[in-house]
Amino acid sequence: MQKSLVFSLxxxxxxxxxxxxxxxxxxxxxxxxxxxxxxxNIPSSMGIPCSLFMLSMKNxxxxxxxxxxxxxxxxxxxxxxxxNRFTGNLPSWIGTNVSKVFILRLPSxxxxxxxxxxxxxxxxxxxxxxxxxxxxxxxxxxxxxMTALTDVNFNAxxxxxxxxxxxxxxxxxxxxxxxxLRWVKSIDLSSNSLEGVIPEKICSLFALVILNxxxxxxxxNIPSKIGNLRLLEFLDLSVNxxxxxxxxxxxxxxxxxxxxLSYNExxxxxxLGNQLQAxxxxxxxxxxxxxxxxxxxxxxxxxxxxxxQPTFPRGKRxxxxxxxxxxxxxxxxxVVGFWGVCGTLLIKKSWRYAYFQFFDSIQDKxxxxxxxxxxxxxxxx
Numbered sequence: 001m002q003k004s005l006v007f008s009l010x011x012x013x014x015x016x017x018x019x020x021x022x023x024x025x026x027x028x029x030x031x032x033x034x035x036x037x038x039x040x041n042i043p044s045s046m047g048i049p050c051s052l053f054m055l056s057m058k059n060x061x062x063x064x065x066x067x068x069x070x071x072x073x074x075x076x077x078x079x080x081x082x083x084n085r086f087t088g089n090l091p092s093w094i095g096t097n098v099s100k101v102f103i104l105r106l107p108s109x110x111x112x113x114x115x116x117x118x119x120x121x122x123x124x125x126x127x128x129x130x131x132x133x134x135x136x137x138x139x140x141x142x143x144x145x146m147t148a149l150t151d152v153n154f155n156a157x158x159x160x161x162x163x164x165x166x167x168x169x170x171x172x173x174x175x176x177x178x179x180x181l182r183w184v185k186s187i188d189l190s191s192n193s194l195e196g197v198i199p200e201k202i203c204s205l206f207a208l209v210i211l212n213x214x215x216x217x218x219x220x221n222i223p224s225k226i227g228n229l230r231l232l233e234f235l236d237l238s239v240n241x242x243x244x245x246x247x248x249x250x251x252x253x254x255x256x257x258x259x260x261l262s263y264n265e266x267x268x269x270x271x272l273g274n275q276l277q278a279x280x281x282x283x284x285x286x287x288x289x290x291x292x293x294x295x296x297x298x299x300x301x302x303x304x305x306x307x308x309q310p311t312f313p314r315g316k317r318x319x320x321x322x323x324x325x326x327x328x329x330x331x332x333x334x335v336v337g338f339w340g341v342c343g344t345l346l347i348k349k350s351w352r353y354a355y356f357q358f359f360d361s362i363q364d365k366x367x368x369x370x371x372x373x374x375x376x377x378x379x380x381x
Contacts, residue, residue, distance in 0.1 A: 010056070011035040018062075020045055027051060034058040034080065044069040052076055058105065059083035066106075071097040078103040082129065089113035090130070095121040102148075107131040107188065115140055115189075123147040131190040131212065138196035139189065139213075144204040149185055152207045152231065186210035190236065193217060198237075203228045210234040214260065218242060222261075227252035236260040243267070246292075251276055263288035269301045270294045 005028045017040035018033070025031075025046045030053060039061040046052070047069030054077060055070075063085040070076070071093030079094075079101060086109040094104065095118030102124050111133040119128070120142035126149075148154045187205070190212045197220035198213065205211075208229050218240040226235075227249025233256060242264040250259075251273025259279055266289040270276075277296075279285060286292050293301035 006030040006032070008032040009036065014038060018043060018057075025050070025052075029053040029075075032056040033060070036060050038062065040064075042067050042070070046070065047072040050075075054078040056080040057084070061085060063087065066091050068093065074098055075100075077101060077124075080105040082107040082109070084109055086111060090116055090119075090135075092116060092118065095119050100124050103127045105129040107133070109133055111135065113137075115194075117142060120145040125149065127184060127186050129186070129188040130192070131188040133192055135189070135192040135194060137194065139194060139199055139202070139218075141199045141201055143187075143199065144201040146205070149187070149205040149207050154207065184209055185231075186212075188212040189216070191215040195219065197221075198223055198242075200225065205229065206231070208232055212236045213240070215239040221245075222247055222250070222266075224249065226250055229253065231255055234258045237264070238262045240264050245269075246271055259285050261286055261289070265289065265291070267291035268293070270297065 007028050007030065010032045011034070013036060014033070015037040018038055020043045025043075026049050029051055031046075032054070034056045035058065037060065038057070041064040042057070042062060044067045046055075047067060050070070050073035052070075052073040053075050055073075056078070058080045059082070061084065062081070065088035066081065066086055068091070071091065074097055076098050077100060079098075080103065082105045086106070088111065090106070090111060090113065094101065095116065099121050101122050103126060104119075104122070105127065107129045108131070111130070112135065114137035115130065115135055117140055119125075120140055122128075123146060125146050144150055185205075185207045186209060188210065191214070194213075194216040195218065198218055200223050202211075203223050203225040206228060209231055211229070211232060211234065214236040215238070218237070219242065221244035222237065222242055224247045226247055229235075230253065232253050235253070235256060235258070238260040239262070242261075243266065245268035246261065246266055248271045251271045254275050256275050256279070259276070262284060266286070268291070270286060270292055272295070286297060290299075293299040294304070
């Protein structure tokens with residue numbers, strides 16, 4: 001097995017400019033000078049000739065444009081230039097001359113222009129981070145060409161684990177990935193000036209674990225098939241101009257541990273799902289969307305306003321039910337008895353005559369009996 005030549009000065013508080021000597025770069029495979037105070041431009045001599053496999057210059061003070069000469073480094077698998085002051089467009093050689101990159105991190109720079117379509121040729125790409133730049137235009141619709149992000153079983157990952165590590169910020173905390181980096185498949189395009197809709201093809205990236213498109217100018221609906229991203233753990237679409245309803249399929253993301261849809265123009269009822277209800281700080285997930293309604297927000301959806309049912313102590317309610325039943329029975333008995341007699345007399349004329357004749361005869365008999373009683377009583381006196 002051929003040995004790798006490594007130039008590593010990571011985290012040594014070194015300042016000054018990077019060495020320009022052409023002779024020292026031709027046989028070096030790994031350059032790692034991250035987390036220092038180095039400044040100036042990346043020397044073009046690094047790419048003439050070039051055997052670089054991994055280039056990490058993150059968190060320094062490098063400036064200028066990323067040199068075209070690095071396009072000669074066809075063996076490059078990992079490029080990390082984040083946290084510097086690079087300007088200009090994204091290099092056109094990424095995805096053409098250099099097409100087998102596994103990690104591409106260029107966040108927190110001053111890069112501008114559009115995201116080139118050539119990035120879709122990076123079939124081995126696991127981690128794409130272009131966040132916190134000045135990128136314009138739309139998200140490429142060809143992202144589904146990135147095989148490593150669409151195939152859950154794709155695991156061709158030849159990076160040097162002894163040197164390859166990434167610190168990623170998710171949920172407001174930093175996480176360092178070493179040996180597990182091969183399983184972290186991520187796209188971060190946050191904090192740019194991207195516009196247009198979120199491409200439906202992004203829902204074909206079945207292996208994606210992290211998707212951050214926050215703080216852009218994206219519009220339109222959230223893709224209806226977002227639930228196809230079954231392995232997604234982190235989804236941030238906040239601070240955009242997204243509209244319409246939240247797709248019901250989002251409740252299918254059973255691994256989701258962080259969701260942020262705040263400060264958009266979303267409307268309608270919030271979908272229900274066991275995983276969605278289990279998320280921390282769920283009220284802030286949907287904040288800044290005044291037309292959203294339903295749990296966990298206080299805004300009720302149309303049709304949710306039902307009069308509250310009074311509650312009673314169990315014993316008191318049973319006693320009240322008994323009283324109510326007695327009153328109802330008494331009233332019904334009176335109504336049935338009264339109209340059973342009077343209603344019949346009103347309807348049947350012959351019965352009415354017979355009733356009054358009977359009543360008259362009873363009245364005469366009572367009068368005779370009373371008169372006899374009175375006479376008998378007077379004789380005794």
